[in-house]
Amino acid sequence: MLDANLKKQLDTYLQNIVKPIEIRVSTDNSEKSKKLETLVDQISGLSKKITVQQGQAKRTPSMAIAPAGEEPRVSFAGIPLGHELTSLVLALLQAGGHPSKADPQLLEQVRNLEGKFHFETYISLSCQNCPDVVQAVNLMATLNPNITHEMIDGGLFQQEVEQRNVMAVPAVYLNGEHFGQGRMSLEEIIGKLDTGTAKRKAEKLNGKAPYDLLVIGGGPAGAAAAIYAARKGIRTGLVAERFGGQVMDTVGIENFISVPYTEGPKLAASLEQHVKEYGVDIITDQRATNLQRNELVDIELKSGATLSSRSVVLATGARWRELGVPGEAEYRTKGVAYCPHCDGPFFKGKHVAVIGGGNSGIEAAIDLAGIVEHVTVLEFADSLRADEVLVRKTQQMDNIDIILNAQTTEVLGDGNKVNGLAYTDRKSGESRKLDLAGVFVQIGLVPNTEFLKESDVVMNRMGEIQIDERGATSIPGVYAAGDATTAPYKQIVISMGAGATAALGAFDYLIRSSVE
Known part of the structure; x- marks a missing residue:
């Protein structure tokens, strides 16, 4: 199941287990069960802190993970390999007392959630969006004794998938009812459970001091702009619905110069880590709804908050274009x-x-x-x-x-x-x-620029932001980069360069306006 190199990596990770953990394995006589047993034997053989017991779960094959002596709250129905191997490793570490790197305020919110929550997440092992959801809910179940979570490999439990009419993943169910579809961050999931989150967050955002440069968008263009701005020593913020943008939905990347092959989620994680190293104020799970040029540039958010900045880089990217024909919306996620x-x-x-x-x-x-x-x-x-x-x-x-x-x-x-x-x-x-x-x-892209319709930003008939060679838009102090602009080629490497250009253009603007 695990080759020598993977075992070596896993052995390194498992050294971080602090307290004993237990894996309960529920199997039958199937070939898949034998494979799961092999996987569990290989994992348990790498750490003396891991013991294995026979379980009696309703889904087989499956494995449940918990601190020794506790009832499991995290389980995997199927064999968590492929994109879900990372989810398995994190579940082992968290059950073993290794702390999460998530925002401490979010972790505290999870601990304070009241009520009984049983989550089920249907995934496919080839889905690059699924691990984010699985890992987020696993973490919640680890932190709060009122939360349980089971990852379910839809390819293995096809009869169940057909009964629930699951045709797109990740598909999340809460207490037997459909809860959410597609990629969701820990912040988004908590927001759906804790209804007061949005209001508290908006109040906090309204209290933020103006930025020198605020980047709208967390894809390659936005990350590059934020890094280049922060390196100039100016107060830089980045606001986005999620970090990584459309790159998160890209599997194989083979044309990123100097890197023969990588995958979208991996590249997005590297972008986020690089931005964080420069102390950029990163604000996620927020969508811009309007831009107004007043004394400063004001960005209104869907949450009701408003952020202000002396300059802005618009890097909102693009999304898949829809057919716009009868039946498309009705059968989305149903075929x-x-x-x-x-x-x-x-x-x-x-x-x-x-x-x-x-x-x-x-x-x-x-x-x-x-x-x-x-x-x-x-x-x-x-x-x-x-x-x-x-x-x-x-x-x-x-x-x-x-x-x-x-x-x-x-x-x-x-x-x-x-x-x-x-x-x-x-x-x-x-x-x-x-x-x-x-x-x-698969019919191309649509720029995410609808929120600019009430602004004075000039766009072409396709909704792309008109920019010059410095990334400047029609509004002083407002720059743009990436797939949301009139740049002719929509490529990751081009977006990164455009983000750097826009940030440098905005910095020049700030210098000139300061002198004036």
């Missing part, structure tokens, strides 16, 4: 998906469609073809826009069909989940249908 890596495993052995013939669409089709029965790619234009190397690869796969000149007109379903798709042949004008279990939308 309509935007992340093939996260949700692909739920369509094993089924027919799916990918909408979009660019690099993202063709890469999605190639990935899905290794999981599902058949993939149909629908491209609006009369040719694919993907790189030739990707197109050639699809041609070598016998379970991928490509339809050109196809305009998707409707996502079809039975009221509970997707069962087809309607499209128009743009050459003949004929309407056609495909029988499908899932639709993966």
Whole structure:
């Protein structure tokens, strides 16, 4: 299960266990149970502080973790490898008394939550978004005796997944009822449970002194801008819904110069750590709703708070573009998906469609073809826009069909989940249908700039912020960078450079305005 290198790394981590812990293993005679037993034996063999007992959980195979002598509150139904191996390691360390690095105020909020909370999180081992949720709720269960949490591998417990109609992950249930979908931070989860959180947070934010430079957005452009600004010695803040931005939804990154391969969540974690080293005031779980140029630049937030700064860098990035056809919203997470890596495993052995013939669409089709029965790619234009190397690869796969000149007109379903798709042949004008279990939308990006509509920031018809060579916008002191701007190429490395440019431009502005 674990190779020599992984065992060595795990052995190093497990040295941080302070007090004895116990793993309860619930198994049957299946091959998966044997694999879980092997994994647990390998882990327990690395630390004398870990003991193993037989459990009697309702889901098998599964493992539960707790301090020795206590009833387990954290469990894993399935084999927590892949992206969830980190979740397993953290659960072991936290049960063993190793302290969390999360914000102490958030930890105290968790300890003070009242009521009984039983969480269940359905995941797929290939989902890069799932570990954040699993780790957050595991931590909550470790801190508060009224909270329990079970991670459930949807690929292993398919009958249960079908009964609950789970078709996108992570899917979180609380006390048997649907609680949340998609990536959620510890802060977001607490906010949904503790209704007074938002008000207290807004009051605290309103009391903050003005910044010299405030960055809006926590992706590569925002991180670069914050670092470059902080290195100039000016008071710098960064506000974002989450750190990492769209990078968090990117699996393999192979064109980040000097790094042959990395993954989005790993890069995002490195960006956040780098920003923190410069003492930047990082404010997450906040969305900007308006920008006004008054004596200072004022940024209004959805929470009701307002932050002020002498200069601003807008680095709000972009999100996946939606089809905008009937049925898409109705069947989102019920067969309509935007992340093939996260949700692909739920369509094993089924027919799916990918909408979009660019690099993202063709890469999605190639990935899905290794999981599902058949993939149909629908491209609006009369040719694919993907790189030739990707197109050639699809041609070598016998379970991928490509339809050109196809305009998707409707996502079809039975009221509970997707069962087809309607499209128009743009050459003949004929309407056609495909029988499908899932639709993966990969048709480009939309800039996150809606909050600027009431401001004086000039944007093009696509909603991208107009900038000059220094990153300056139409408002003095307001700069912009990254995928939210008119920069022609949307790439991580380009966004980082643009963020640095915008910060330097803003610093020059501050110097000039101070002299004036």
